[in-house]
Amino acid sequence: MPALVLLGAQWGDEGKGKATDLLGGSVDYVVRYQGGNNAGHTVVVGDQKYALHLLPSGILSPGCTPVIGNGVVVDPSVLFSELNGLNERGVDTSKLLISGNAHIITPYNVTVDKVTERFLGKRKIGTTGRGIGPTYADKINRVGIRVQDLYDESILTQKVEAALDVKNQMLTKLYNRRAIAVDQVVEELLGYADKLAPYVADTVLVLNQALEQDKVVLFEGGQGTLLDIDHGTYPFVTSSNPTAGGACTGAGVGPTKISRVIGILKAYTTRVGSGPFPTELFDEDGEALRRIGGERGVTTGRDRRCGWFDAVIARYATRVNGLTDFFLTKLDVLTGWEQIPVCVAYEIDGKRVEELPYSQTDFHHAKPIYETLPGWSEDITKAKSFTDLPKNAQAYVKALEEMSGAPISAIGVGPGRDETIEVNSFL
Numbered sequence: 077m078p079a080l081v082l083l084g085a086q087w088g089d090e091g092k093g094k095a096t097d098l099l100g101g102s103v104d105y106v107v108r109y110q111g112g113n114n115a116g117h118t119v120v121v122g123d124q125k126y127a128l129h130l131l132p133s134g135i136l137s138p139g140c141t142p143v144i145g146n147g148v149v150v151d152p153s154v155l156f157s158e159l160n161g162l163n164e165r166g167v168d169t170s171k172l173l174i175s176g177n178a179h180i181i182t183p184y185n186v187t188v189d190k191v192t193e194r195f196l197g198k199r200k201i202g203t204t205g206r207g208i209g210p211t212y213a214d215k216i217n218r219v220g221i222r223v224q225d226l227y228d229e230s231i232l233t234q235k236v237e238a239a240l241d242v243k244n245q246m247l248t249k250l251y252n253r254r255a256i257a258v259d260q261v262v263e264e265l266l267g268y269a270d271k272l273a274p275y276v277a278d279t280v281l282v283l284n285q286a287l288e289q290d291k292v293v294l295f296e297g298g299q300g301t302l303l304d305i306d307h308g309t310y311p312f313v314t315s316s317n318p319t320a321g322g323a324c325t326g327a328g329v330g331p332t333k334i335s336r337v338i339g340i341l342k343a344y345t346t347r348v349g350s351g352p353f354p355t356e357l358f359d360e361d362g363e364a365l366r367r368i369g370g371e372r373g374v375t376t377g378r379d380r381r382c383g384w385f386d387a388v389i390a391r392y393a394t395r396v397n398g399l400t401d402f403f404l405t406k407l408d409v410l411t412g413w414e415q416i417p418v419c420v421a422y423e424i425d426g427k428r429v430e431e432l433p434y435s436q437t438d439f440h441h442a443k444p445i446y447e448t449l450p451g452w453s454e455d456i457t458k459a460k461s462f463t464d465l466p467k468n469a470q471a472y473v474k475a476l477e478e479m480s481g482a483p484i485s486a487i488g489v490g491p492g493r494d495e496t497i498e499v500n501s502f503l
C-alpha cells in the first residue's frame with residue numbers, strides 16, 4: 077500500500093514543494109487534500125523556478141496525475157491563471173483531476189476575509205486574504221458552494237442566495253460595504269463550469285482504485301502542523317487540517333492505507349502572519365537567516381519571521397502526525413555560523429517544560445532554552461551523501477534527529493531537485 081503523506085512539520089514554507097517535486101518522478105498521483113491558494117510552494121527544476129499555489133507540485137512531473145481532493149478550497153480564477161501560466165511555459169496540465177466535492181472560494185468570501193481582518197485591527201490573524209477561512213466557515217455552516225453545484229443553475233442560485241443572505245447584512249450593516257448581487261456571483265461562477273468540466277472527477281473512487289492496483293499515491297499538505305486548525309497555535313492558524321489525518325478526510329482514503337508520513341522540517345524556523353513563535357529572532361541573526369534563506373512569502377510577498385530550530389515543535393509534529401521520517405531542508409542556509417543555538421525545551425513561568433504546552437497562555441509565555449551546537453564553514457551545496465557533509469554538519473543533523481523523534485531520511489542542501497542528500501529511500 078504505497079500511500080505517503082508529505083506535510084509541513086512547522087509553520088509552513090518548510091520546502092514541501094521541492095520535496096513533493098523530488099518524489100513526483102516516482103509516484104503515480106500527487107494529491108492536495110486541504111487548503112487552497114494560500115499555499116505557496118516553490119519548485120526549482122534546472123534553471124526554471126515555479127511558484128505553485130493551488131495546484132499539486134506533482135503537476136511538474138509528466139508521469140504523475142495531479143489531484144485536487146475534496147478537502148481543498150478552489151478559487152476558479154486562480155486555478156485557470158495558474159494553469160495558463162504553466163501551459164505557457166510548456167507544462168502539460170491536462171491530467172489534472174478535481175473533486176466535485178471540493179468547495180469553491182467565491183468572490184464574496186475573498187471580500188469577507190479582507191474586511192474581517194481589517195475589522196480585527198491589532199488582533200488580526202494576518203491571513204493571506206485569499207478567502208480561505210470564510211470558505212471553510214461556509215462549508216461547516218452548510219452554506220458552501222461545491223464544484224458540482226456549477227452544473228445545476230437552480231441549485232447554485234439557491235445556495236448563493238442562502239450564503240449571501242447573512243453576509244450582505246453583515247457587509248452593509250457592520251462593515252459599511254455595498255451588498256453583493258446574487259445574479260452577478262452566479263453568472264461569474266457559471267462562466268467557469270464548461271472550462272472546469274474536463275477536470276472534474278470522483279477523485280475518491282479514482283484514488284482508492286489506484287491504491288488497490290498498487291499505484292503510488294503521495295498526499296501533499298499545504299501549510300504546516302502548527303497552522304492546523306485543531307493542532308496548531310489557534311487562533312493564529314489556517315482553517316483546515318494540514319496534519320496527517322487531514323489527508324484521509326480531505327481525499328477520502330482510510331488511515332489503514334497510509335504507509336508513510338514524512339514531515340518536512342526546516343533546519344531553522346520561520347513563520348508568516350501573527351501568533352506566538354518562541355524562537356523568533358529580532359537581531360542580526362534573524363536578519364541573516366531571512367537574507368540567506370530568501371525568507372519572503374511566495375503568496376503574499378511578506379517577509380517571514382525567522383528563528384532558530386525548535387525541537388519542542390518538531391517532537392510535537394512527530395506525535396500528532398505519527399511521522400515515520402523527516403526531510404530536513406535548508407541545511408545549507410546555516411553554513412557560516414560558528415555556533416548554532418537549538419531550542420531543546422521551554423521555560424514557562426520559571427519551570428522547564430519539554431513538550432508543547434496545551435494551554436495557549438502558557439505557549440505565549442514560553443521562553444526557549446537553548447543548547448548550542450558547533451557550526452561549519454565549508455560549502456555543503458555539492459554534498460551528495462551524508463558523509464560528504466562536514467563533521468559538525470553531520471553532528472547537527474544527528475542532534476536534530478535525536479531530539480525530534482523520527483529518522484531524517486533526506487537532507488536539502490540547496491533549492492534544486494538534485495541538491496538533496498538521500499539517507500533512506502522513501503519508496
Ligand code: GDP
Nearest residue numbers: 089090091092093116117118406488489490491
Ligand atoms: P513550501 O511552502 O513548504 O513549499 O516552501 P516554500 O516554497 O514556500 O519555501 C521554501 C523555499 O526554500 C523555496 O524558496 C525553496 O526553493 C527553498 N528551498 C527548499 N529546500 C531548500 C534547501 O534545501 N536549501 C535551500 N537553500 N533552499 C531550499
Ligand code: IMO
Nearest residue numbers: 088089114115116202203204298299314348349
Ligand atoms: P505553505 O503551503 C506559511 C498563514 C497565514 C496566516 C494564517 C491564516 O506555503 O506552507 P489563511 O489565509 O490560511 O487563512 O491565513 O496561515 N499561512 C501560511 N503561512 N505558509 C503557508 O502555506 C501558509 N498558508 C497560510 O500567513 O498566518
Ligand code: MG
Nearest residue numbers: 089116117374
Ligand atoms: Mg510556502
